[in-house]
Every structure is written in C-alpha cells, then in structure tokens.
Amino acid sequence: MAVKDELGDLFVESRGFGAEALTEEELEKLKELSRLCKGDILKMTSLAGSGHPGGSFSSLDIYLVLYTCAKVYPHEPERPDRDRIVVSHGHTSPGVYSVLARLGFFSREEAIATFRKAGSLFEGHVERVIPGVEWTTGNLGQGLSVGCGFALASRLTGVPYHVYVVMSDAEQAKGQVAEARRFAKKFGLSNITVIIDYNELQISGSVHEVMPVNIKGNYLSDGWEVMEVDGHDHQALYKAVRESLRREGPVVIVAHTVMGKGVSFMEGDEEYHGRALKEGELAQAFRELEVENDRPRLLSIREAFSASNEPVSMPRYTPRVDPGQPFTYRPEDKVDNRSAFGKALRDVGLRNCGVEGQTPIAVFDCDLADSVRTSWFAQDLPSYFFESGVSEHNTAALAGALSTQGVVALFADFGVFGIDEVYNQHRLNDINGSNIKLILTHLGLDVGQDGKTHQCIDYIGLLKNLYGFHLVVPADANQMDRAVRYIFTRYGNYAIGMGRSGQPIIVDEKGEPLFGYGYRFVYGQADVVRKGDKATIITYGQMVHRALKAWETLSEKGMEVELLNMSTPLHPDREALVRAAAKGPVIVYEDHNLFSGLGSILSDLAVEMGLSVRIRKMGVKGYAPSGTPHELYRMLGLSPDDLVKVVEEEIHG
C-alpha cells in the first residue's frame, strides 16, 4: 500500500529535529500541506457523513510537524527504531490520515474515499492496523499511559527512539493522565514529549466552563517542564519540540490552537467538533481553502469499495522466552499458589531478562508486591520491576502498550484492582492485540477477611467479554508453576488467577502429585482428579481441594463420582463435558458469582452442543461478608459438606 510521498528532498536535515530550524522552503511546504490536508479532511468526513473535522484542523499542524520531522518511515512503518507518535484523541483520525497519506504511508484516495466505511482500514478512530498509527485510541485519557509504555520499552529493549504523545485539552480532566505524568517523572522517562492541542473547546463548549483544568499548574506540580507555543506556527512548533529533546524531561508543550483553524466559519465553533459539513458549508470551505471539489469521483470509489473479509493482522513480535523447567512440589511442601507463581516468575525472569537474544519481562506492581508475590522478582531483577503505587488505570494501560513492543508485560494485582477497576483498560489492550500477562490474586471468597469490596467474584464474568483473553485458574502449586511457564511462551493476553490461602498439593490416588512429573499443562484441557461414574463434579482453583474432600466423603459412602478440574474456565473442555453428560448430573462448584461463572458457561455450552444434561450450579449468590474462607464457605453453602449434600441430592433425586 506504500505510495509516493509529497516531500521531495525536503526535511532531510530536519529529520529527527536535527537542524536548528526549518528552512523557508520547508515552511512553505508545510503551509501547502496544511491547506491540502484540510481539504482531504473535509472530503473524508463529508463522504462518510460523520467524523470530527474541528479537532482534526486544530491538531493538524502539530501532526504535520511531527510526522515530517520525527524519525518515521513511510515505506518501513514498522522499523523498530522509529519514533513512536501516539495520538490520544483518536477522533482526530481525519487529521492523522490526511497527513500520513500525503507523506506516503498509504493511498490518499483510499483513505479519503473509504473513511468510516465498514471493512475499510480507515476507521472512525485511529487504528493500530494502519501504517504510521501506533495505537488504537478513542476512549480519552489513554495516550500518555501508552506513551509511557513505549518509552519504557525503548529502555528495556535498548532500541533508541523518542515518543511523542499528542493529546487534547479536554482529556486532561481525566485522572489517568495525572497517574501517567507521575509515572513518567518517577522513572525518568526523558524520551517522551507531550503536545497538548489546547484549542480551549470540547464537545459541550469551552474547556474553562465544562471542567476547568489548570493544565500548566498540574504538569508543573507533577514535576514536568512546561513550554507554550502557537500550535499553528510550524517553525515555533519545530523549535519547541527540538528543545524538548534537549531538556531533562519529561516535557509538555501546550500548543495554543484554534478549533476549525483555516475555514472562517468553523474557527472557534465547537459545533464542528463532531459533525461533517453540509453541502453549502462544504462549497464555501473548499473555496476558502482553494481546494478542488472532486467529491463525485471519490464518492463513486466509496460506493464501489467492498471490504475484503480477510482480517488485517496487527504487527506482533514473536516472544522468545525460555520458560525453564517445571518445578514439582511434594505433598508435604507447604506452599500457596501465590508463592508458586512468584517462584516461577522469578525463575523465568532470571532466564530471560537481560539475557542476549531473549525477550525481556517487565513486572508491574501497584503497592502489593509482597501480597502478590512479585517481590522476589523485584529483588533479583530490580531494573525490570516497576512500582507504580496506587494507580491501576495507568499501570494497566501502560503495561498493555509496552507488551506490544518486544517486551512481555506482567501486571499482578488483587483481582478487584487488576480487572474490576481496570476492565476497560484491558478491553482497549485487547483491541490493540497486546501480550499482557495478568496475574489476579485474592480471587473468590479467599481474600483473608478483607470483605466484599475486596472479593473478586466476577473475574470470569468480566474476562468472558474480552475476545482475546485467556484465563487459567490452577488447582495447586504444581499446576500454577506449569501454567506460569506456559503463558510466557505464548503471544497474547493471558490471565492467571488464584485465591490467597495455602492449598494442599493435589495428589492422585497413589498419593503422588497429580500435576507433577508426568504432567504437561495444555490450555483448554480438563484434568480428571478422581474417576467415578455416578455424576461429575466440575471445579477449579482453590475449590479443587475442597471438592476432593467431598469426593472422599462420597466415596466412603459408596458414591463414586468423577471429579474434574477445569482450570481454563473461559475455554472449557468440550469433550470432557460430553463425557460428563453421559455419566449423569454435573455439579459445578465454584466461589464465583453464580450467574456469570463456569457454571453458566458450561450451561451455555451444553445448550449450544445440544447436550441433554442436568447441571447443578453452586456459587456465590450475593455480595459476601468478611470472614475466613472456611467460615464463608460454610455460611454461603459452599463447604465440602454442602457439596456432598448437593451431589447426594442430584444422584438420589
């Protein structure tokens, strides 16, 4: 799709902001491009009948200076050492597309004609699949976190580049931006320059009225350097950016702009934030811009366009991670799943971080490293460990971005912080094809006595909505060890879940570790913990050893039931369900919300597969009190004794 750019021999010296200033000729070119791009933007949005011309105009000159002078390569858009330009206010896509097209990243005609048409690359908000676009955005306030992730990746991979983040003024009101600012400052990310398009307007009117934000004061108070510049003056923009590269950083450039700049009636009117121009308006705008109106021709291209059904894949690297050798815990070892995770993580970390040719692993913590057992990794690999304090939104988004740049990112947190609080950040990561390893501890009712605000009983219900996510909830330390090693060898979003308490090692009927020497973790495969033919208990995680207790009682009573561990609840083992259905009733036993856990997934699957099976669900029916797990399971009808009772009911009717 690469095409010829319109720059000729210009911008050679100024590439990478090397020259002290832009030449007259370069300034002329930028002026010309600015005019032409505005025409392109109006064509795009009017052909689509929607889109955001106002903000595109106001950010346009920033985009022009950045994309012409940063180290980006139209014919090699994925070059590893390219500068990263992150557009946080993704609705200015017409502005971005118009510039990238003029610089030869892709066909201008295609971008203009197919903008926002189903199946076109050129979606409503900027998309990572487009050459030159680094991150799919749209939800505001994410860009600086993403930029921090990229900046960190440069440090960890040793590939030098600069990161530019362009943001709107309105999104400065979002708290996540403050979190990202502090992260950048704490970790000395001097390879970031933020440029804020300060047009003082947002959808609902003046930024000073909608939600006043002291932008300059906020950045200063968080230790950033602040510069101000006319955001339509190419030379001034160039010099400011150039200067920012020479400062300690991080630096924010507040670029004073005018929404709708360049078309008289659009200037300073928020009405044009999010609507295309009407016919008469358009004619006048084209006249003012001295741009030819070739819409009829473009329209016919648009109408003829039909999407290929081939999904466009996002750029992704192949992680090269040595997972090491599985470690087998013996039944007499006292070990909780958290510690088994922490030990495996340290082992994998030591084998790969800083080792030539291996993909490094970065670990993120939000003030719970001891509790989530990332502290051993932190001790041994301090330069790969990032303590972010109580700022989960930035951390989740940042880790997602980093994970796409040749580094595996692992974010470990209590379930309620790691997924409930940052669900949307993971959704956006998933949309961006990230490679995040999400460790969720303190799941279910097994959270000590911290009570309902800390009980994560919805992680399956949440992750089920994210198409790209996998989830493993290992039954014991041995399965945990193997699952942890496994997820590092796969590209993609993998969550691993666990409770807080120590768990016995699950053994087979001979007393040997079930997930020991002969066992290999296979994603999506259920494990037969005990055999039986009267009924099947299906469970996972911290409930397995409780189910095993129940199984023993049942066995003593002469009731032989099958006990299955389904450690990948988002992708349950279909064949195992078929086998279970053939035996008799299925009892799903979990300390998850009854309405959204494995029980509901298996019921759904049974109907889909046309299986005739009775499924009895045991789970959590309401927000639960605080107490020890033992107390809670009894109180809520989820103890091994309760399971025995339910199985008996199901068998004897």
Add this chain to the structure above:
Amino acid sequence: MAVKDELGDLFVESRGFGAEALTEEELEKLKELSRLCKGDILKMTSLAGSGHPGGSFSSLDIYLVLYTCAKVYPHEPERPDRDRIVVSHGHTSPGVYSVLARLGFFSREEAIATFRKAGSLFEGHVERVIPGVEWTTGNLGQGLSVGCGFALASRLTGVPYHVYVVMSDAEQAKGQVAEARRFAKKFGLSNITVIIDYNELQISGSVHEVMPVNIKGNYLSDGWEVMEVDGHDHQALYKAVRESLRREGPVVIVAHTVMGKGVSFMEGDEEYHGRALKEGELAQAFRELEVENDRPRLLSIREAFSASNEPVSMPRYTPRVDPGQPFTYRPEDKVDNRSAFGKALRDVGLRNCGVEGQTPIAVFDCDLADSVRTSWFAQDLPSYFFESGVSEHNTAALAGALSTQGVVALFADFGVFGIDEVYNQHRLNDINGSNIKLILTHLGLDVGQDGKTHQCIDYIGLLKNLYGFHLVVPADANQMDRAVRYIFTRYGNYAIGMGRSGQPIIVDEKGEPLFGYGYRFVYGQADVVRKGDKATIITYGQMVHRALKAWETLSEKGMEVELLNMSTPLHPDREALVRAAAKGPVIVYEDHNLFSGLGSILSDLAVEMGLSVRIRKMGVKGYAPSGTPHELYRMLGLSPDDLVKVVEEEIHG
C-alpha cells in the same frame, strides 16, 4: 445496639467546632481515649489474626477529633442533618470502630470480639451498615468522590451539614482523586473538608519512593486551600478543622502523622500496616499503653459469637417521584430512543425538581449531554444538572453516593464510558445500596461509525455481575418513555440501554403502537410482538424492528414464528421461555457479545429449569469494525436477511 458513651459532659461547646479551642479537660479526655482506643485496636486485630493496626493508629487522633467535635449523634446515627464523615482508606476500620464504640455508637465488646468474623457487622473494611459509618470503602481513592456526592446532596435537599473526608497519603496517587478535586472546585463545594493522614508510609514503604506525589502542589494547582498540622495534636487538629469551616473552601488539611503512633516498636514501620501483632509484641504494646489484657475473655465471646442469618439492611429513603403520564408516539413520528429518553427525563425532572415534597433528581454528564439527550433537562433545570467533563470515575462514584442521600442520581453516558470504564465504581455503588439511574447510549454496533473502541457490546455481560442492578433495553420510543418513568418510581440501581439510531415505532398487527395506550411496563415481562408457533425469535432494543422485518419475510414465506421482545435481559421472563420451548427452536438475536449476552443467559436459564430446548444464538463474535449499523449488521451476519436464513435453518433443519 446504642450504648453509653464515655464523654460525660464534655465536648458540648466544641460540638460543630463551635468553641474557639478545646478545653484542657477535653484534651485530657482525647488523650485518654487515644490510649484506650489503641488498646482496642490491638485487641481487635489480634483476635481476628488480621487487619490494619498501623494505619489505624496514625489516623486515630483525626478520627477522635472528628467524631467528638463534628455534629454526629451516637443515639441517632441517621439524623438527616448530621455531618458526614467519610473514611476513604477503609482498612483503618479498627481505628474507626474503636472510636465509634467509645463514643457510644455500638457495643465496644461486640466490635472488638467479633471484628472480621463472618456474620459480624464489623467487617474488614468499614461498612455502611455500621452506625456512624457513612460509606463502605476499601478500594482506595473513592472517598473524595463520595464526599462530593454527600456535599452536593446537602445543597440539593437543603439539609445543611458539613462533609469530612479522611484519606490516606498513598491513595493520593490515584487519578480519581484529581477528578474529585476539580469537581469540588468547579461546583464550589465549600462544605467539604479533606484531612489527609500523611504518615509517609504505604504497604511497600515510603510514599516518596513507591510513587512520589506532590500532594500539596496538586491540591493547590487544582484551586484548593491547603493547611498543614500535626495529626496527633488534638488541639491543632481541632483548630485547623475549625478554621477550614470558615474558609471559602474547599480545604485540605495535611495532617502529619506517624504510622503505629503510640507503641514504640510500631512507630514508622510499614510492617504493621497490614498485620496483627504477635503474642510477644502484643504483651509489650499493652504494657506501653497501660492497657489491661482481657483477650481471653474477649476470645471466648468471639468463639461463642454466631452470626444471625438476617441480612442487615442499609439505610434507604423512599423516593417520592411523580413519574407523570406516559407519552405515546405514533408510527409516523420520527423519534429515536435517545430523544424519547431525553423528553421523558425532562418531563419527570420538571415534575419533581424543586417541587415541595418531591425527591429531586440530579443529572450527571461527562461532556456528551447533546449525544445522550440530557441537554433538554439541563436547559430547563440547570441547577440540577452537573457537567463533569471527561472524568467518568469520579462522576460514577459521586452519583452513587449522592443517590443514597435523598436525591435520585442519573448518570448518562455512552456505554463504553458509563459502564466499561467505571464498572468497579458501579460495583462499589451497588455494594453500598445506591439508587442510581444509569443511562447507557450507543450500545451494540449502533454507534454511528465510531468503531470498536466505542462499541459497547458487553453491557449485559458486565451488569450481570452486579447483584443489585436491573437493566431495561426498550424496543422503541414508547417503551422507552414508560421505562424511564418506571425506574424513577423504584429505589435501586436501574440501567436503561439504547443504541444511537432512530428506530421505527413498533406496532401491533393492526398498525397501532404496541407499547401505546393499553401498555404498562412491567419489569421482567416479555412482550409478544408477533404470534407464531413454529419457532420463537427473542430479541430486545434496536434489534426488535430488524427482527420484525425478518418476521414479515418469514410470514410471507408461510412460516409463522413468534417474536418476543425481552427488554430486561438480566431478568428474563421465565414463563415466556417455557412457552417458547414448547413451540420449537428459540433464536436469540442481539448485537451483543455472543458469549455474554441474552442468548447465554437464556441458555443458562433453560438448563437451570431443566427445559429441553434448542437455542440458536446470533451475536457479535469479535471486536467489530467501524461502519454504519446497516453495513455492520450485514457484514457480521446479523441483518434481517441473516435472521430469516437462520430461522429457516432451525425450522427445516
């Protein structure tokens, strides 16, 4: 449960921070209480074997001054004009409980003996069910948003009181706090005083190392007044708080404290943040505090304690809202569901806001009022409309808190911002028994051409996890009008969902509005749109009129199928499903994530009810591109034609 307090005749003059200073006698009493409460805290946490003594000690003197001198009433804890004291760092529960018990809010013995035991009121984090506790917290960074909600409630209900928010230093790193600060400033909430327990330690160590936050600079830059004080000097605390009441506000008091203050070996050691003392430590601490060790007696009370199974209900008011008369749109009216919502909202607003004896309604917007159609309400009732800009987390939490204080709170936003981004805030609202009306627009694929970051195709999958939430996705403007009026007459969390596009008015076979004059909205009841007996199509919202198109085609082909509108997907109509199962196959047709939408809920229900039924699910199988709804439904196999095809397949096999 009210018991005698230990204050005698003290604090009469200083109540409400009236007296210029505390008397010597009062200071003596506070000193004494501080010592005794520390003993109580250590007993509590050691009996429970967990909890947070360190932070409880450091916040203790703040709690003592606030609970003795603010206008709170041990024997009338719900008095409407009481001051609201919000504890944001809910893990300091032992500190809060010890003070409230000594002041006579409840039995000291019970609080100490049953702390963190399952079934006890005295949970690990402060809980709203406890007399004197205003909000269940635990997840950090929420308290100031809650305080803003309370402060606004005072303004809207005309009941005068002051709001005190006590926060930790570590949670200042959370972005939501900045959002709340700006909200308080923008709306001139001068009835808030924030006190930050600045002990400079958090779980992982020094706040200056974990994540440096320029607390003073941040508050100043957001326009707050800042005071500093020794957080263990009762007189200084008293005077600072008193002064804050006289300032323009909002005011933050940074209280310099020492974690573990009062026990030599605990002071300044973050190890005691989150663990109970061991036996030897405890003995030494009791000696230092000169506190009697009556743990054996308390332990026996703890062991004898058995929870009643009666759920303790949270305080709630009875909303008195006049819903007005339903409005019926005619088939020839061009109206989208958003506008029908907006008109009904304005009508209900005008009938109740500022009307003597009626419960006021407050509407919250995050810079999308025109798009979500709250702008008409805003125009006519500007003092009940709160524009929050791009700051969804604070807005959701604040609206939840406000909604418990005699005001109905309505928060309207695009689905991805209103639920995906703030899922956890709604979880916490739900835990707190809020009365929020959540309006989610731009649901499904019907979002204009904004693309995947803006497509909310997971709202059912998310809301399903929240036990207290209801959801209505009306089929047309008439059902919308009735649903909107309905939710205002109920206490509780109700979401209403809709797409973006205009929808035809659904009519019956005579061409009359189906949801017109004779129709009354009943939550949980399915509507028969068309009758038939070969199969049943079940759908809701923006898919109903598409399904009706398919129905017509099928009917022309001689296939009479039933068409059901199930507008309350979280609580589907069981009887309707039974009737459908009796007819034949069920086709669930929705533009929601296939794995977590109504189809999966119905499958789950069918298995639970033991129904033998074939359910064919049509839904969204992956993140979708941007495009018009029409294009997208075709591309993704969700057009009326696709539905016809699927129904035919199901009928003919």
